Structures are given as C-alpha cells and as structure tokens.
Amino acid sequence: MVIRLIILDFGGTLAEGSINWDEYHSSIHEYLRGLGFNVDLNELKGAISAALRLLERVRSREEELTLEEVYAHALSKLGIPESPEILEGIHGLFRRHFKTELYPCVERTLESLFRRYRLAVISNTMSDNPRVFLNQTGLNRYFDLVVCSRDLGIRKPNPKIFQHVLGRLGVEAKEAVHVGDEPETDLQGAQRTGIKAVLVDKGGRTQDWSGPTIRSICQLPEVIEELSRADP
Incomplete structure (x- = not known):
C-alpha cells in the first residue's frame, strides 16, 4: 500500500499526561478569591462536578466541549459572570497543573518517519495542551x-475528525495510517473512516484486535515499513 500520511494520537501514544484534580480545583478557588469572588470551595467543586458530568454526556455523542465551555458552565452555577479573561486564566492553571512526559524514542521515531511521510496529530481533549506541549518542545516541526x-x-x-485531517492535507483514507492506544476511539475511528490502524498496546492487554500492534512507539517505523510493502 502507498502510505503518505501517518496520524498519531497524543496521550497514551506519544506522551503520558496526568493532573491532580483536587490541587487544580483548589488553585481555581484561590484564583477566583483573588479576583474578589467569595466562593465556597465545596460549592465550587460541586459545580465543577456537574459541569464534568455534562462533558461526559456530550462526549457520549462523539462530540466535544472546550475547557472554557466546561468551566463557564460551572461558574454560571455560582453566579459568576462569563468572562474570557477569567476562563483563559482557568485554562492557564490547567496547563500549569497538567504534567506531560514524552515516552522513550518519540523524537527519534518522529525524525525517522518525517523523512518519508507527512505526520499529523489527532487528540481527544478539551484543552490545547498537546499543541502547546509540541510547540514548547519544538516537536511541532515534524507535524x-x-x-x-x-x-x-x-x-x-x-469519522468527521479524521476526514477533516485528510481534507486539510489532501490525502485519501487509503493512503493514511492512524496510530493510537485506545481501541474504542483510535481503532474504531480509523476503521470507520477507511484508514488503516496500528494499536499501541503497551501492556499487552488488548485481545480482540488482530491488526498491526506495537508495544512501544519505538517499533512504529518498522511496522509502517511492513505496511508499505504489503499489497494494496
């Protein structure tokens, strides 16, 4: 098959991300009090929990909200008027509290693939952290x-999110490969779009996938080479 484009998931594929939600929400509480809003911490956490439940309902329809939309919903429950400046501050706190660590081999793998293929990222996230992280580390130069x-x-x-990438880059589905660690989102999404998929199964836990599988992103160039040699 002729491969022109490799689409990569971000979290769980290229990098590991984590956040302490209690610390993050406490920092929002301090931030709001600093702006003059006398908000009870428990009431704030309750409003945020309700907003996150709304997010899950939206996501169950394969749709997404922005972090600003989620926290605007929470603040509205507390009578705090919607303000782009306040919401950007809350997003900034999220970026500060969210820890991202690249997996081994990522830069070497990207450098190898970049020589022969176009690269893109699709990440399921309400934040812009993946883009910010790639920009800050200079890895955005590969994509x-x-x-x-x-x-x-x-x-x-x-499929619309995959089709968006294909359309922007002028690539057909049969010329693309998607690489990710989540069977329900990465594999199913790629298959529904007609894109070949590669599973990153770090723990060897996925039993019902017979397609190309790697344990580490380090193995990706070899698997892509095998797919390139395969019959259409």
Whole structure:
C-alpha cells in the first residue's frame, strides 16, 4: 500500500499526561478569591462536578466541549459572570497543573518517519495542551497538522475528525495510517473512516484486535515499513 500520511494520537501514544484534580480545583478557588469572588470551595467543586458530568454526556455523542465551555458552565452555577479573561486564566492553571512526559524514542521515531511521510496529530481533549506541549518542545516541526477535538467540537471515533485531517492535507483514507492506544476511539475511528490502524498496546492487554500492534512507539517505523510493502 502507498502510505503518505501517518496520524498519531497524543496521550497514551506519544506522551503520558496526568493532573491532580483536587490541587487544580483548589488553585481555581484561590484564583477566583483573588479576583474578589467569595466562593465556597465545596460549592465550587460541586459545580465543577456537574459541569464534568455534562462533558461526559456530550462526549457520549462523539462530540466535544472546550475547557472554557466546561468551566463557564460551572461558574454560571455560582453566579459568576462569563468572562474570557477569567476562563483563559482557568485554562492557564490547567496547563500549569497538567504534567506531560514524552515516552522513550518519540523524537527519534518522529525524525525517522518525517523523512518519508507527512505526520499529523489527532487528540481527544478539551484543552490545547498537546499543541502547546509540541510547540514548547519544538516537536511541532515534524507535524503538518495538530488537531485537538476541542477545535472542531467532535472527537474520535467520529469519522468527521479524521476526514477533516485528510481534507486539510489532501490525502485519501487509503493512503493514511492512524496510530493510537485506545481501541474504542483510535481503532474504531480509523476503521470507520477507511484508514488503516496500528494499536499501541503497551501492556499487552488488548485481545480482540488482530491488526498491526506495537508495544512501544519505538517499533512504529518498522511496522509502517511492513505496511508499505504489503499489497494494496
């Protein structure tokens, strides 16, 4: 098969991300009090929990909200008027509290693939953290396009997010490979779009996938080479 484009998931594929939600929400509480809003911490956490439940309902439809939309919903429950400046401050706190660590081999793998293929990222996230991280580390130089689900209001496995990338880059589905660690979003989304998929199964836990599988991103160039040699 002729491969022109490799689409990569971000979290769980290229990097590991984590956040202490209690610390993050406490920092929002301090931030709001600093702005003059006398908000009870428990009431704030309750409003945020309700907003996150709304997010899950939206995501169950393969749609996405932005972090700003989620926290605007929470603040409205507390009578705090919607303000782009306040919401950007809350997003900034999220970026500060969210820890991202690249997996081994990532830069070497990207450098190898970049020589022969176009590269893109599709990440399911309400934040812009993947794009910010790639920009800050300089890894954005390898990618033609970085798409976060918040950008479009849709998320994997919705085929529209894959089709958006294909359309932007002028590539047909049969010329693309998607690489990710989540069977329900990455594999199903790629298959529904007609894109070949590669599973990153770090723990060897996925039993019902017979397609190409790697344990580490380090193995990806070899698997892509095998797919390139395969019959169409």
